[in-house]
Amino acid sequence: MKAGIKGLIILVAAVFSAASADVIIIPDDYRTIQAGIDASQSGDTILVERGVYHENLVIQGHSLILASRFFVTGDTLDIQNTIIDGDSFDTVIKIGNWYDPGSMICGFTITHGAGYYQGGGVYIENSSMVRNNIIKNNSSSRGGGIHSVGNAIIADNIIRNNHATVAGGGIITYGGSFIVERNIISDNVSDTYGGGIHIEDSQYAIIRDNVITGNHSDSHGGAIVFYTDDEGGLLSGNLIVGNVTESGYGVEFCPGEYDIANNTICNNMGTGYGVFFGQHTTAIFVNNIVWDYTYQQIFIAPSATVTVTYSDVRGGFNGTGNIDSYPMFVDTANGDFHLLAGSPCIDAGDPNSPYDPDGTIADMGAFYFDQLVGIDQGSSAIPEFAGLITNYPNPFNVSTRISFELPESGQAALTIHDLLGRRIGTPINGYLQAGVHNIVFDGSGLASGIYFYQLKAGDRTEIKRMTLIK
Numbered sequence: 001m002k003a004g005i006k007g008l009i010i011l012v013a014a015v016f017s018a019a020s021a022d023v024i025i026i027p028d029d030y031r032t033i034q035a036g037i038d039a040s041q042s043g044d045t046i047l048v049e050r051g052v053y054h055e056n057l058v059i060q061g062h063s064l065i066l067a068s069r070f071f072v073t074g075d076t077l078d079i080q081n082t083i084i085d086g087d088s089f090d091t092v093i094k095i096g097n098w099y100d101p102g103s104m105i106c107g108f109t110i111t112h113g114a115g116y117y118q119g120g121g122v123y124i125e126n127s128s129m130v131r132n133n134i135i136k137n138n139s140s141s142r143g144g145g146i147h148s149v150g151n152a153i154i155a156d157n158i159i160r161n162n163h164a165t166v167a168g169g170g171i172i173t174y175g176g177s178f179i180v181e182r183n184i185i186s187d188n189v190s191d192t193y194g195g196g197i198h199i200e201d202s203q204y205a206i207i208r209d210n211v212i213t214g215n216h217s218d219s220h221g222g223a224i225v226f227y228t229d230d231e232g233g234l235l236s237g238n239l240i241v242g243n244v245t246e247s248g249y250g251v252e253f254c255p256g257e258y259d260i261a262n263n264t265i266c267n268n269m270g271t272g273y274g275v276f277f278g279q280h281t282t283a284i285f286v287n288n289i290v291w292d293y294t295y296q297q298i299f300i301a302p303s304a305t306v307t308v309t310y311s312d313v314r315g316g317f318n319g320t321g322n323i324d325s326y327p328m329f330v331d332t333a334n335g336d337f338h339l340l341a342g343s344p345c346i347d348a349g350d351p352n353s354p355y356d357p358d359g360t361i362a363d364m365g366a367f368y369f370d371q372l373v374g375i376d377q378g379s380s381a382i383p384e385f386a387g388l389i390t391n392y393p394n395p396f397n398v399s400t401r402i403s404f405e406l407p408e409s410g411q412a413a414l415t416i417h418d419l420l421g422r423r424i425g426t427p428i429n430g431y432l433q434a435g436v437h438n439i440v441f442d443g444s445g446l447a448s449g450i451y452f453y454q455l456k457a458g459d460r461t462e463i464k465r466m467t468l469i470k
């Protein structure tokens with residue numbers, strides 16, 4: 001962690017030293033962003049007005065601040081309306097500043113990049129910063145959204161719907177020491193490693209306070225793969241939900257020393273383990289919630305040294321302070337994983353951890369329950385179902401798995417309906433035990449189209465949509 005903070009100070013110093021240099025306005029001074037870059041010197045700022053720019057930018061050999069008006073105004077509309085579109089031709093922005101560190105990319109929508117090796121949306125080298133961007137619909141073999149080499153800070157971005165054929169659907173990082181914080185990393189896909197984030201051969205990695213959701217990997221790390229060079233890292237305060245790993249693990253740790261604290265790891269799906277600690281991994285795992293739809297929640301390799309304490313783990317786990325109780329989230333169906341009043345995770349963290357901001361013992365999970373505000377969330381705020389009902393894959397051809405969780409045993413019915421609401425199947429109708437249930441729905445007798453599945457338990461109902469494509 002010390003290495004990361006030191007890196008941050010160096011980077012901030014580099015940015016401030018650049019502030020007195022020239023400012024180039026696009027398109028006032030140069031018609032294209034690349035023309036402005038070509039005319040710039042190290043330390044300049046290139047400020048881009050709103051508009052759509054069809055360019056594949058290369059910054060080579062010198063460092064710049066490349067920013068939209070957001071850099072000055074803080075207006076997020078400047079991010080949405082200053083668009084660099086790679087036209088599926090090459091990486092949208094490449095920064096090769098290995099010998100002149102400290103570039104920053106700030107305030108753009110970066111889309112339709114198609115990189116071969118160097119990232120789809122953004123490629124950065126050496127102490128660069130990528131912040132406050134929307135990086136979406138890009139593709140590459142490694143790093144669909146961002147490909148980083150060396151030290152980096154990747155913060156406050158939305159990184160969505162990017163695709164990597166090899167590793168790092170959202171982000172891949174190589175070497176260096178880096179910080180990934182406060183990003184929304186969602187719906188990215190990797191065909192092999194790290195649907196959301198893939199970390200390879202890095203120094204200490206800090207991944208904190210991100211929302212990592214809906215990402216997908218075929219074999220390793222639907223959410224994250226940590227393949228550090230024996231250095232390890234920090235994973236804290238992240239919400240890691242609804243990621244899918246076809247045949248591997250949700251969050252995968254390879255050799256290194258890790259601190260893993262106050263994450264909410266829920267409703268991820270896969271046939272393997274939710275959290276996987278590989279050979280020779282050392283980790284302190286504390287104050288986390290792990291409540292997945294995976295084969296097992298946590299796996300620790302025989303040669304790994306991992307302590308799991310003060311965590312809420314579905315099915316239970318040996319260790320001081322661990323519990324096995326439904327965490328009681330506010331509204332999982334709408335993505336709200338804050339704790340309800342009365343949650344067993346409140347004040348159930350390690351008493352020796354830093355206290356929550358309200359002065360109470362640490363809660364488990366990414367979001368503490370503020371006891372000073374004292375919001376009475378009452379019984380009406382309890383979600384209709386304790387667990388999200390989901391299906392995967394969706395769209396599907398021709399079968400899909402429907403998963404749901406019942407907070408208590410009782411009568412339950414799962415019915416399938418067509419677009420007109422007509423019931424066309426009843427996979428489940430009877431008394432079910434509390435807990436997780438999975439059924440495989442076979443649509444081979446149905447036409448392509450949109451269908452609904454409805455779960456009724458007691459007087460509560462939840463409906464979701466799925467699409468059959470033949």
Ligand SMILES: [Ca+2]
Pocket residue numbers: 346347356360361362363368369
């Ligand atoms: Ca607390």
